[in-house]
Amino acid sequence: xxxxxxxxxxxxxxxxxxxxxxxxxxxxxxxxxxxxxxxxxxxxxxxxxxxxxxxxxxxxxxxxxxxxxxxxxxxxxxxxxxxxxxxxxxxxxxxxxxxxxxxxxxxxxxxxxxxxxxxxxxxxxxxxxxxxxxxxxxxxxxxxxxxxxxxxxxxx
Amino acid sequence: xxxxxxxxxxxxxxxxxxxxxxxxxxxxxxxxxxxxxxxxxxxxxxxxxxxxxxxxxxxxxxxxxxxxxxxxxxxxxxxxxxxxxxxxxxxxxxxxxxxxxxxxxxxxxxxxxxxxxxxxxxxxxxxxxxxxxxxxxxxxxxxxxxxxxx
Numbered sequence: 442x443x444x445x446x447x448x449x450x451x452x453x454x455x456x457x458x459x460x461x462x463x464x465x466x467x468x469x470x471x472x473x474x475x476x477x478x479x480x481x482x483x484x485x486x487x488x489x490x491x492x493x494x495x496x497x498x499x500x501x502x503x504x505x506x507x508x509x510x511x512x513x514x515x516x517x518x519x520x521x522x523x524x525x526x527x528x529x530x531x532x533x534x535x536x537x538x539x540x541x542x543x544x545x546x547x548x549x550x551x552x553x554x555x556x557x558x559x560x561x562x563x564x565x566x567x568x569x570x571x572x573x574x575x576x577x578x579x580x581x582x583x584x585x586x587x588x589x590x591x592x593x594x595x596x597x
Numbered sequence: 598x599x600x601x602x603x604x605x606x607x608x609x610x611x612x613x614x615x616x617x618x619x620x621x622x623x624x625x626x627x628x629x630x631x632x633x634x635x636x637x638x639x640x641x642x643x644x645x646x647x648x649x650x651x652x653x654x655x656x657x658x659x660x661x662x663x664x665x666x667x668x669x670x671x672x673x674x675x676x677x678x679x680x681x682x683x684x685x686x687x688x689x690x691x692x693x694x695x696x697x698x699x700x701x702x703x704x705x706x707x708x709x710x711x712x713x714x715x716x717x718x719x720x721x722x723x724x725x726x727x728x729x730x731x732x733x734x735x736x737x738x739x740x741x742x743x744x745x746x747x
Contacts, residue, residue: 484628488627488628489625489628514683518686523630525654531635531651532633533645533692535690537690538687539685539686540685540686592654
């Protein structure tokens with residue numbers, strides 16, 4: 442038995458898509474913490490084309506009733522997906538991915554920004570299709586920011 | 598101004614094709630901290646059977662948001678864009694997006710609701726390749742928060 446098989450949560454640590462037979466319902470994916478700073482929001486705005494000023498302009502954000510600049514929901518969603526894609530190795534193995542945004546991620550103007558903590562657990566397996574449902578939990582500053590966050594991935 | 602519920606069921610013509618560049622995928626992957634060689638190195642992507650670098654799962658938003666904005670910014674719809682936040686998002690893939698794809702997007706208004714002074718708009722964006730074959734379907738829900746007292 443290889444080390445990767447002994448520890449299915451290590452998943453793609455060997456650079457390969459995890460095997461369906463090595464996981465079970467309840468298998469946890471490695472938790473990750475992502476720092477979202479103002480510069481990360483600006484970079485994401487450029488890469489995605491989403492220049493809504495609530496994501497970079499504190500004056501505008503507070504004028505429309507937000508506590509401060511908030512992260513793009515899609516940036517939070519993209520970071521949360523990394524828990525899945527870092528594990529599954531091939532981003533093309535993700536067949537479905539969806540989230541509900543429950544609370545804005547407020548990003549203060551300091552060197553740390555907001556800390557986004559994301560963990561994943563396999564909650565469903567379909568043997569015929571060799572697919573797994575990964576349910577994700579995401580919190581920022583101790584509060585849940587995503588609900589019904591789940592991805593369907595195809596395993597080896 | 599109230600949102601116009603008669604928009605439900607309306608479909609918009611497909612957008613002009615968007616050519617997915619290798620550097621755009623790399624730029625997007627870098628912006629979200631993805632270092633996987635499959636998203637950066639064509640050789641690594643080809644080793645998995647792809648024609649070129651593979652886009653991260655949420656990359657589709659680059660084209661679907663722009664297409665969706667033609668609806669959310671439509672003045673006849675009456676959505677207060679300055680108060681819009683993203684409520685939900687999902688993607689269902691037929692196949693992943695790779696560099697070299699030419700993407701066209703068709704948007705359909707799936708639902709419009711007004712709840713407790715908030716206007717809630719549900720959109721579906723169908724993304725096809727140059728042959729017209731489906732790549733993915735994206736669903737989004739945006740919420741225009743009501744103004745207190747209005």
